[in-house]
Amino acid sequence: MPVPSTGAGSAPPEPDLRGRLSRLARDDEGMSTVEYAVGTVAAAAFAALLYAIVSGDDIVAALTGIVQRALSATF
Numbered sequence: 001m002p003v004p005s006t007g008a009g010s011a012p013p014e015p016d017l018r019g020r021l022s023r024l025a026r027d028d029e030g031m032s033t034v035e036y037a038v039g040t041v042a043a044a045a046f047a048a049l050l051y052a053i054v055s056g057d058d059i060v061a062a063l064t065g066i067v068q069r070a071l072s073a074t075f
Contacts, residue, residue: 053059
């Protein structure tokens with residue numbers, strides 16, 4: 001049942017909406033500890049893969065060349 005508007009602003013939320021928002025704020029549903037652990041392991045594995053790629057000789061040489069060209073560029 002809607003709350004009548006006083007004309008001075010927006011009407012306050014319905015009690016049903018307040019109850020639902022309150023339940024959402026306290027709700028423990030969502031990712032469980034296992035899901036957090038799997039997500040953390042996946043993130044760590046991805047970071048290790050990126051580190052292995054970036055620390056490879058070809059990438060280091062390419063990045064060094066880019067930096068040297070940028071530092072020796074004349075305008």
